[in-house]
Amino acid sequence: MKKYIIKSFLLIFISILITSCEDNETRVFDTSPSERIDASIDQYSTLLNSSENGWVLEYYPESNQQFGGFNYVVKFEENEVSTVFYEGADDITESKSSTYDIIAYGGAVLTFNTYNEYMHEFANPSGSLYQAKQGDYEFAFQSNENDEITLRGIKSGNTMRMLRLTESPEEYLTKVNDVEYTISLASGIAVNGEDYSVNLANRHIAFSIEGEEDINMAYIFTTTGIKLYEPITFDGNEVKGFTLDKTLNQLISLDGTIVIDLIVAPFNVNQDWSIDTTDFSAISVGFFNKYVEVYNANIALGETLQRSISIGTISSGSGIGFYSLAPPTQIWTAEYNLAFSPIMGESDQLAISPVGEGLNWSYYRHLNPLLIYILNNAPYIAEPNTPTNPTEVKLTSTVDANAWFVIKL
CATH class of the missing domain: 2.40.128 (Lipocalin)
Structure with missing residues (x-):
């Protein structure tokens, strides 16, 4: 009899504990998971629509970023129409429009759900690249802070970012293309005065340092220089990007710890x-x-x-x-x-x-x-x-x- 009483008390205790946990969960999350995702979709939809000039999308195709990064500017309309500008277009003032949506897929996901010549360029197969360049057209929202939205490519897994644009797409991409043209003609010959062979082709910065691991990192062009996909470490300093000084023919790290001297080619061969x-x-x-x-x-x-x-x-x-x-x-x-x-x-x-x-x-x-x-x-x-x-x-x-x-x- 005593065993049955003890067992009964134990069952009652477990029942109370489970109920208590459920109550705590209810207090932590006042809504269901689906309701939270719906709220996130509404939040991001409102945010995307709120930028008059659109958003700069820092886009990296392929899971190892082998092609480097590319700039898109996307304007989002409330009628689920997106207007896309692309730095690689023959005419950067020309845009392409298509539809978009924000869907629930384990969280809020931005999808460009109808074909867009610019946005689907890296996902569109060709005769020599039957898997295309493994580019994304669906992006999982990760976070939003200070007018910067962090995304993850569904196919590539790459981290990408959208930045609120404060000037016209044409003005922004003109500045980007100007930097791109100058750097496309250049190679690095010295880092902090020491002789190195610095390769800047294919939107990657690559050079070797004796006694350290080789550096090879994808980058994207900005209006002032280049931004690295991930920081690199040089001489104990973490470097996230470089500013281009056209007068001195130098790339200078944002913290000033690295100066890459450049020599410029007679024309852009990377075309x-x-x-x-x-x-x-x-x-x-x-x-x-x-x-x-x-x-x-x-x-x-x-x-x-x-x-x-x-x-x-x-x-x-x-x-x-x-x-x-x-x-x-x-x-x-x-x-x-x-x-x-x-x-x-x-x-x-x-x-x-x-x-x-x-x-x-x-x-x-x-x-x-x-x-x-x-x-x-x-x-x-x-x-x-x-x-x-x-x-x-x-x-x-x-x-x-x-x-x-x-x-x-």
């Missing part, structure tokens, strides 16, 4: 340039002979090498790309990664050096003779057709003046 081998006024005899050699080697494989060669920006960064037609209609891409860099004291010259095999190159190593021809004749004297934003550049070898080729946009 979609091409070499037209059908135009005999655009390639030297030596270049054409090497092209014929690799063309015939490709024919021996049963494929036809296309006459246009990509150089500058390629799918995996910067380098050279060839296209091969496998009958009846399959086009294969073969890429080799290259580093293009300016030369200290030679403002009109461009160095080209190998980085490594890229997309499908291991299957197309018979293209090496033309690649080696280009590399062995570097560096090149650059002759742009205009001083700024050229559309055509003649590159003449400093090793052999008879070796040259023209690249065009």
Whole structure:
């Protein structure tokens, strides 16, 4: 009998404890989880609509940020229409509109739910990138503080931010593109007066420090310089970004502890340039002979090498790309990664050096003779057709003046 009494008291105690916990939970959360998510959706919807000039979205595709960061400006209307501006557009004053929504998906999630040419660029597959660039168009809201909204890309898992814009999208993106153009021409040669090779291509800053881990961090352009995806540590100091000083040709860390001296290239090679081998006024005899050699080697494989060669920006960064037609209609891409860099004291010259095999190159190593021809004749004297934003550049070898080729946009 005593055991039954004790057991009864124990059950009553547990029941009271559970009820007490439920009461405490009720006091902590006066609403259900779904009600809290609905409230969060309403809060973020009101917040997004509240910015007259829209929001700057600092966007990073791909889970390892291999393509770097890109600026969007998005205006959100109460009728669930979004107007999108993009720093990579041919005309930054032109916007693209589509719909958006904020949905419940384990929390409040911003989704661009109809196709937008700009917003879906990095999520749109192509022949050479069947998985696209693994970009996001759905973003989970993480936090909001001081006109800065933190997001997480649903696909990539990347942390991204939206900043309230206080000027027009056109004004903001013009400043960003001005900084981008200057830095796209530059490489770093010294850090705090010490000789280093600093690579700023592909929206990454990379350099090596003896005795420390190599630094390679994605960044995004701002109106004043660059902002890093994550802070880096240099000489014991945490660095989150750099300000560009055009007069001194320097990138200066926000806390002033790091100064990167820059040299500037004669033109921006990190664009979609091409070499037209059908135009005999655009390639030297030596270049054409090497092209014929690799063309015939490709024919021996049963494929036809296309006459246009990509150089500058390629799918995996910067380098050279060839296209091969496998009958009846399959086009294969073969890429080799290259580093293009300016030369200290030679403002009109461009160095080209190998980085490594890229997309499908291991299957197309018979293209090496033309690649080696280009590399062995570097560096090149650059002759742009205009001083700024050229559309055509003649590159003449400093090793052999008879070796040259023209690249065009």
